Amino acid sequence: MEMPIPNAAIVSRKPALVAKLRAAIGAQGVIDAPEEVKAYECDALAAYRCPPLVAVLPSSTQEVAQVLRICHEMGVPVVPRGAGTSLAGGSLPTADSVILGVARMRDVLEVDYPNRTIKVQTGITNLAVTGEVEGDGFFYAPDPSSQLACAIAGNIAMNSGGAHCLKYGVTTNNLLGVTMVLPDGEIVEIGGAHMDASGLDLLGVICGSEGQLGLVTEATLRILPKPEGARPVLIGFDSNEVAGTCVSDIIKSGLIPVAIEFMDRPCIRATEDFAKAGYPDCEALLIIEVEGSEAEIDDQLARIVKIAKQHNPVEIRESTSAEESARIWLGRKSAFGAMGQLGDYMCLDGTIPVGELPYVLKRIAALASEYGLRVGNVFHAGDGNMHPLILYNANKEGDLEKCEALGADILRLCVDVGGCLTGEHGVGIEKRDLMTHQYTLDDLEAQMNVKDVFDPAWILNPAKVFPLATSASRRGQL
Amino acid sequence: MEMPIPNAAIVSRKPALVAKLRAAIGAQGVIDAPEEVKAYECDALAAYRCPPLVAVLPSSTQEVAQVLRICHEMGVPVVPRGAGTSLAGGSLPTADSVILGVARMRDVLEVDYPNRTIKVQTGITNLAVTGEVEGDGFFYAPDPSSQLACAIAGNIAMNSGGAHCLKYGVTTNNLLGVTMVLPDGEIVEIGGAHMDASGLDLLGVICGSEGQLGLVTEATLRILPKPEGARPVLIGFDSNEVAGTCVSDIIKSGLIPVAIEFMDRPCIRATEDFAKAGYPDCEALLIIEVEGSEAEIDDQLARIVKIAKQHNPVEIRESTSAEESARIWLGRKSAFGAMGQLGDYMCLDGTIPVGELPYVLKRIAALASEYGLRVGNVFHAGDGNMHPLILYNANKEGDLEKCEALGADILRLCVDVGGCLTGEHGVGIEKRDLMTHQYTLDDLEAQMNVKDVFDPAWILNPAKVFPLATSASRRGQL
Numbered sequence: 001m002e003m004p005i006p007n008a009a010i011v012s013r014k015p016a017l018v019a020k021l022r023a024a025i026g027a028q029g030v031i032d033a034p035e036e037v038k039a040y041e042c043d044a045l046a047a048y049r050c051p052p053l054v055a056v057l058p059s060s061t062q063e064v065a066q067v068l069r070i071c072h073e074m075g076v077p078v079v080p081r082g083a084g085t086s087l088a089g090g091s092l093p094t095a096d097s098v099i100l101g102v103a104r105m106r107d108v109l110e111v112d113y114p115n116r117t118i119k120v121q122t123g124i125t126n127l128a129v130t131g132e133v134e135g136d137g138f139f140y141a142p143d144p145s146s147q148l149a150c151a152i153a154g155n156i157a158m159n160s161g162g163a164h165c166l167k168y169g170v171t172t173n174n175l176l177g178v179t180m181v182l183p184d185g186e187i188v189e190i191g192g193a194h195m196d197a198s199g200l201d202l203l204g205v206i207c208g209s210e211g212q213l214g215l216v217t218e219a220t221l222r223i224l225p226k227p228e229g230a231r232p233v234l235i236g237f238d239s240n241e242v243a244g245t246c247v248s249d250i251i252k253s254g255l256i257p258v259a260i261e262f263m264d265r266p267c268i269r270a271t272e273d274f275a276k277a278g279y280p281d282c283e284a285l286l287i288i289e290v291e292g293s294e295a296e297i298d299d300q301l302a303r304i305v306k307i308a309k310q311h312n313p314v315e316i317r318e319s320t321s322a323e324e325s326a327r328i329w330l331g332r333k334s335a336f337g338a339m340g341q342l343g344d345y346m347c348l349d350g351t352i353p354v355g356e357l358p359y360v361l362k363r364i365a366a367l368a369s370e371y372g373l374r375v376g377n378v379f380h381a382g383d384g385n386m387h388p389l390i391l392y393n394a395n396k397e398g399d400l401e402k403c404e405a406l407g408a409d410i411l412r413l414c415v416d417v418g419g420c421l422t423g424e425h426g427v428g429i430e431k432r433d434l435m436t437h438q439y440t441l442d443d444l445e446a447q448m449n450v451k452d453v454f455d456p457a458w459i460l461n462p463a464k465v466f467p468l469a470t471s472a473s474r475r476g477q478l
Numbered sequence: 479m480e481m482p483i484p485n486a487a488i489v490s491r492k493p494a495l496v497a498k499l500r501a502a503i504g505a506q507g508v509i510d511a512p513e514e515v516k517a518y519e520c521d522a523l524a525a526y527r528c529p530p531l532v533a534v535l536p537s538s539t540q541e542v543a544q545v546l547r548i549c550h551e552m553g554v555p556v557v558p559r560g561a562g563t564s565l566a567g568g569s570l571p572t573a574d575s576v577i578l579g580v581a582r583m584r585d586v587l588e589v590d591y592p593n594r595t596i597k598v599q600t601g602i603t604n605l606a607v608t609g610e611v612e613g614d615g616f617f618y619a620p621d622p623s624s625q626l627a628c629a630i631a632g633n634i635a636m637n638s639g640g641a642h643c644l645k646y647g648v649t650t651n652n653l654l655g656v657t658m659v660l661p662d663g664e665i666v667e668i669g670g671a672h673m674d675a676s677g678l679d680l681l682g683v684i685c686g687s688e689g690q691l692g693l694v695t696e697a698t699l700r701i702l703p704k705p706e707g708a709r710p711v712l713i714g715f716d717s718n719e720v721a722g723t724c725v726s727d728i729i730k731s732g733l734i735p736v737a738i739e740f741m742d743r744p745c746i747r748a749t750e751d752f753a754k755a756g757y758p759d760c761e762a763l764l765i766i767e768v769e770g771s772e773a774e775i776d777d778q779l780a781r782i783v784k785i786a787k788q789h790n791p792v793e794i795r796e797s798t799s800a801e802e803s804a805r806i807w808l809g810r811k812s813a814f815g816a817m818g819q820l821g822d823y824m825c826l827d828g829t830i831p832v833g834e835l836p837y838v839l840k841r842i843a844a845l846a847s848e849y850g851l852r853v854g855n856v857f858h859a860g861d862g863n864m865h866p867l868i869l870y871n872a873n874k875e876g877d878l879e880k881c882e883a884l885g886a887d888i889l890r891l892c893v894d895v896g897g898c899l900t901g902e903h904g905v906g907i908e909k910r911d912l913m914t915h916q917y918t919l920d921d922l923e924a925q926m927n928v929k930d931v932f933d934p935a936w937i938l939n940p941a942k943v944f945p946l947a948t949s950a951s952r953r954g955q956l
Contacts, residue, residue, distance in 0.1 A: 114730045114833035137732060159674060170674065172682070173651060188921065193831045195861050196637060196648065196686070198899040198909065198916060199943065200925045204650070204682020208674070225732025252592045254615060254703025295773045353671045355592035383673050421676040431676065438676060443666065446931060447678045453927035465677065 001048055001429055004463055004475065006095035010076055014053055017074055017098070021056055024066040029104070031055040040081065040099045044146075045089040047346075047400060048429055052079065052093035059104045061179055061187060061217040068215065069185030071098055077462045078183070080211035082154030083125065085146045087347050088428030090158060090210055094462055102153045105217060108132050117176060117193050119220045122153035126160075129221060138223040141168035144424065145336060156216050158426040159208030163259045163332075164289075166382035168224065170424065172207040179218035180206065183455045193220055205450065210426045211461040213454035230258060230291035232328045233301050235308045236282035236315040240264050240365070240377070243284035244357035246311045247381045250288070251354050255303060260382030261287040264361075267335050267376040267389070274338035277331030280315040286381065287332055335378040336389070344394040345376075346403050347387055349425035350414030354384045363413055364388055371406040385423035386414065412437050427465045435467055444470050479526055479907055482941055482953065484573035488554055492531055495552055495576070499534055502544040507582070509533040518559065518577045522624075523567040525824075525878060526907055530557065530571035537582045539657055539665055539695040546693065547663030549576055555940045556661070558689035560632030561603065563624045565825050566906030568636060568688055572940055580631045583695060586610050595654060595671050597698045600631035604638075607699060616701040619646035622902065623814060634694050636904040637686030641737045641810075642767075644860035646702065648902065650685040657696035658684065661933045671698055683928065688904045689939040691932035708736060708769035710806045711779050713786045714760035714793040718742050718843070718855070721762035722835035724789045725859045728766070729832050733781060738860030739765040742839075745813050745854040745867070752816035755809030758793040764859065765810050813856040814867070822872040823854075825865055826885050827903035828892030832862040841891055842866055849884040863901035864892065890915050905943045913945055922948050 014032070021030045031037055032054045042049040053076070058064045071078050081091040081101040093099045102123035110119040111133060118140070120129060126147040129140040143162035144150055154160070156178065161170035168174070177191030191203040206213055237243040247260055263271070264284050272279055279285060286308075290300040301318055308316060319325040339345050352360050361377065368375040368390075379387040388410055392403035411421050411431060415438045421431045435444060448466060451458070451474075458474045468475075492510070499508045509515055510532045520527040531554070536542045549556050559569040559579040571577045580601035588597040589611060596618070598607060604625040607618040621640035622628055632638070634656065639648040646652070655669030669681040684691055715721040725738055741749070742762050750757055757763060764786075768778040779796055786794060797803040817823050830838050839855065846853040846868075857865040866888055870881035889899050889909060893916045899909045913922060926944060929936070929952075936952045946953075 112831075112833065114726050115831045116729060116732075117831075159679070161673075169651070172674075172679070173647070186920070188924075192896055192898070194829045194897040195639075195863055196650075196829060196898060196901055198905050199913065199922075200690075200928050201637070201650070201682050201686050202925065202928070204679050204685075205928075207682075208679050212678075225734075248592050251594060254594075256703075292770075293774060293777060296771060299771060351672045351674060353590075353593045353595075355590065385673055418670055419672040420670070420674060423674055427676050435677065442664070444677075446666075447680065449931035450678050450680070450683075450928060453924060453931065 002468060003050070003094060004468065010096040011053060013074060017070070017076060018054055020070045021054065021067060024070060025056065025058050025063045029057045029059065029063065040093060043084040043086040043089060043091045045087055045092070045428070045430060048089050048092050050093050050095055052097050052099040053095065055099045055101060057101050057104045061181065064100065064181045064215050064217050065185045065187050067098070067100055068181050068183055072184045072457070072459060077459050079461050080153070080157065080215050082122070082151030082157065083149050085150040085154060086158070086426065086428055087349065088422065088425045088430040090426045090428035090464065092429050097462065100215065102151060102217065109218065112193065115193050116223050117220050118223050119218060120152060122156065122216050122219050123151050126150050126152060126155055133223050134226065137226050139226050140221055141165070141174050141224055142171050152219055153216060156207055156219060157209065157211050158424055161380065161385060161424040163261055163380055166260060166380065167256055167258045172204065174222045175203065175207055175219060176222055177220040178203065178206060178216045180214040180216045182214050183457065183459050191220070210428065210465055212451050212465055213460070227291035228293050229297060230289055231297050231301065231319045232287050232289040232325055233304060233319065234285060234287050234317040234328045235313050236280040236285045237311065238283050238314055240284045240361040241358040242311050243286055244361050246308055247286065247357055248355050249307050250304060251382065253303070253307060255300060257288050257290045257300070257304070257382060259287070259289040260380070261332050262377060262379055262381035263332065263335060264377040266374055267339065267378040270338040270342050270376065271331040271335050274341055275331050275334035277327055279331050282314045287328055332378070339376050339389050339391070343391050345389045345391050346407055347389050348407050348410055349422050350386050350411045350419055351423040352384045352386060352414050352417050352419035356417040357381060357384070360386070360413060360417060364410055367406060367409050371402055373403060373406055384419065408434055429464055432465060433467050441470065448474060480946060481528070481572060482946065488574040489531060491552060495548070495554060496532055498548045499532065499545060502548060503534065503536050503541045507535045507537065507541070518571060521562040521564040521567060521569045523565055523906070523908060526567050526570050528571050528573055530575050530577040531573065533577045533579060535579050535582045539659065542578065542659045542693050542695050543663045543665050545576070545578055546659050546661060550662045550935070550937060555937050557939050558631070558635070558693050560629030560635065561627050563628040563632060564636070564904065564906060565827065566900065566903045566908040568904045568906035568942065570907050575940065578693065580629060580695065587696065590671065593671050594701050595698050596701050597696060598630060600634065600694050600697050601629050604628050604630060604633055611701050612704065615704050617704050618699055619643070619652050619702055620649050630697055631694060634685055634697060635687065635689050636902055639858065639863060639902040641739055641858055644738060644858065645734055645736045650682060652700045653681065653685055653697060654700055655698040656681065656684060656694045658692040658694050660692050661935065661937050669698070688906065688943050690929050690943055691938070705769035706771050707775055708767055709775050709779065709797045710765050710767040710803055711782060711797065712763060712765050712795040712806045713791050714758040714763045715789065716761050716792055718762045718839040719836040720789050721764055722839050724786055725764065725835055726833050727785050728782060729860065731781070731785060733778060735766050735768045735778070735782070735860060737765070737767040738858070739810050740855060740857055740859035741810065741813060742855040744852055745817060745856040748816040748820050748854065749809040749813050752819055753809050753812035755805055757809050760792045765806055810856070817854050817867050817869070821869045823867045823869050824881050824885055825867050826888055827900050828864050828889045828897055829901040830862045830864060830892050830895050830897035834895040835859060835862065838864070838891060838895060842888055845884060845887050849880055851881060851884055862897065886912055907942055910943060911945050919948065926952060
């Protein structure tokens with residue numbers, strides 16, 4: 001992946017920069033020793049690495065503002081970092097940048113049950129938000145697979161979803177307001193604990209903007225009452241296409257399960273070897289979860305089973321107890337880890353209209369065979385958010401490049417059927433150069449014009465999202 | 479309400495403009511006779527009126543693009559108009575503008591049940607969208623009171639909600655993609671039939687942008703399965719504050735009714751005189767509707783009734799049949815018409831955090847008494863979207879001004895408790911000068927910078943949304 005040449009003038013100013021940062025937020029929040037900044041050289045897309053110039057870990061919005069003001073004055077690029085779980089290289093540093101992590105900002109600022117909101121510092125993990133309110137019967141809906149580790153800051157930056165987002169929506173549907181620091185250090189409040197906003201919906205444009213517009217330091221999130229109960233059914237099929245058609249028929253019928261998860265044979269086998277969840281030996285399986293009262297759960301599962309039976313399933317396993325439910329989910333939740341046992345993998349993140357699922361699965365299989373690589377599919381099928389996992393060997397010459405080329409072909413396929421390059425991982429570094437497949441240069445120009453408004457010096461999260469050639473003249477302003 | 483002085487140079491170019499428009503889209507789509515353009519001199523905020531220079535009614539996206547290209551070349555402002563039901567003056571013309579109505583663009587372009595979407599031209603009415611799919615068991619969720627008349631174009635421009643949006647969200651939660659014509663005539667596609675989008679979420683910023691950024695001519699909307707059943711309960715209280723506290727307790731409990739509607743005594747009495755729905759004689763009543771299977775409806779209503787009983791209700795009337803349900807809703811649906819019988823009224827549209835409802839109702843009563851005007855409250859209490867109706871006498875000198883001043887005080891109150899100037903009607907002309915109460919000049923500058931990106935010449939929907947003094951230097955570019 002091509003990166004801009006580090007600005008030597010900025011690098012030479014490191015001692016002065018470090019001194020100013022220490023004076024502003026104290027020595028313990030500023031990391032500059034080369035062996036220590038190495039901890040920030042990559043995120044979960046570990047194929048790309050570059051240590052930053054300096055790492056800073058402020059503990060408040062005010063400190064974030066001071067850091068940004070200093071970097072702005074000195075012309076130093078800033079790379080925001082949540083928990084570093086990005087699979088798209090969203091917080092990959094450049095050698096001339098300050099990485100600004102929110103890991104020390106994990107406070108819960110306010111829980112407001114009458115208005116069903118919680119206000120947090122954005123370094124808090126996704127699961128800790130639910131942890132804060134579950135004793136009172138509430139939860140925070142978006143649930144990325146990485147929810148134990150990932151930070152709300154990253155969830156907002158990438159507009160993350162998760163298995164249960166089919167019913168509850170993704171981050172943008174559960175975010176009410178933010179405190180954000182602009183690149184020049186100004187602190188702004190956008191949205192709040194009320195519905196909608198007057199004027200232009202800047203909250204919408206900020207959610208999913210991948211750290212290109214500002215640093216979100218505090219967030220007001222919607223919390224929801226925990227459902228009375230929930231139960232999954234596991235359904236096995238003898239072909240991917242038939243399983244895809246079944247998903248499409250369930251969605252078409254009007255049912256809204258909380259989750260429809262899809263696993264194909266490579267994933268099922270890897271998972272069985274690893275987690276021994278007792279999954280059937282079949283080509284594809286669906287885990288469909290519904291929730292509500294017992295009567296409602298029974299009714300919805302019966303309707304789903306009726307639809308599934310029209311597609312000759314090889315197995316239908318309806319959960320009747322909490323233990324069975326846990327066993328059904330066990331495999332799915334271990335799938336990424338299990339695939340990791342098989343070798344190195346790249347996890348893609350395209351979205352497609354749900355109706356295109358059977359066709360897209362067929363084309364992915366054909367492409368994988370053309371490239372001679374194995375692809376496992378495990379993903380949120382209900383909302384069309386696919387996560388194909390491409391297996392490769394990092395130690396084999398040329399294998400990463402082949403994997404990247406196949407990944408690009410699969411994402412282009414998503415766009416070609418009316419979908420999109422990313423559902424919840426973001427464009428980051430990974431899909432930057434594919435943006436021209438989805439957007440015309442005029443489209444990208446419009447998006448870059450909006451970035452100009454918030455970050456006129458293009459100082460935030462450099463070299464991401466927009467193809468380098470497209471953003472060259474703007475980045476020249478640094 | 480102050481308006482900019484019409485540009486005489488533009489007015490003098492009317493004959494050339496009309497000739498060009500006729501050549502482009504045919505004579506039948508171009509209205510220029512003064513007695514005919516008068517039909518477009520106002521929308522539902524009839525207190526403000528100004529006939530446009532010309533009215534055009536194109537029949538396709540291509541024709542809209544041609545009209546905008548001509549106006550752009552000639553420097554003529556363009557005021558977009560849906561069905562003209564705006565209560566905030568969102569489609570009030572200026573004397574030197576072309577009003578561009580989408581009334582002739584009502585085609586359904588595609589219904590896609592597998593992906594649960596419908597694609598329409600935006601001149602179609604809100605209710606006609608549901609009409610198109612209800613035979614197959616689906617509906618379009620946002621349901622403004624004006625849904626029989628209002629166009630999807632206006633719903634998108636104002637991000638409209640409605641009684642049933644507590645459960646299903648407002649327009650922005652049900653809009654998947656748009657075809658939009660930029661002020662210079664360029665046609666762009668934003669979003670699509672898939673979840674989320676890569677890059678900046680421009681669809682979010684367009685929804686609710688009040689015709690400031692472009693003309694949305696086609697829209698892909700989410701359609702939902704009709705619930706099995708729905709039933710309301712009507713609950714009367716002897717004080718507004720207690721009714722407000724009951725709403726707050728229901729929300730806090732975690733229940734999500736489809737609708738929680740609130741009416742106070744002035745509305746109840748007006749409605750009884752007008753529609754004779756048999757409402758109880760009380761200070762405040764709630765109509766709370768739940769939906770689902772019969773068992774689920776019974777369960778939810780029982781829980782709501784249990785909460786309500788803790789607040790000493792004067793009456794609880796649970797519907798047990800379709801006839802009773804219709805009677806309960808009859809009064810609420812006639813409330814605006816009934817208030818109209820009492821005199822002229824201005825309908826406000828502020829939002830507040832739900833927990834502030836009791837306090838805000840008390841303050842509104844105190845303010846109304848200070849001004850010596852009557853205020854009726856009938857609104858979506860569940861999501862904190864208030865619609866106070868101020869009664870006044872248009873024929874009485876100074877009464878409109880007094881009404882406007884009271885309205886402004888009430889909206890400032892909404893902002894002061896953490897809410898917002900508008901929930902679904904938009905800022906338009908009506909709340910333009912209040913924007914500085916909610917936003918700093920820097921906030922407004924950021925919003926105007928975003929408008930610059932889409933409409934650099936500030937040609938679209940002039941003199942709306944932003945205070946005239948704030949936008950003066952930009953509008954000077956015209």
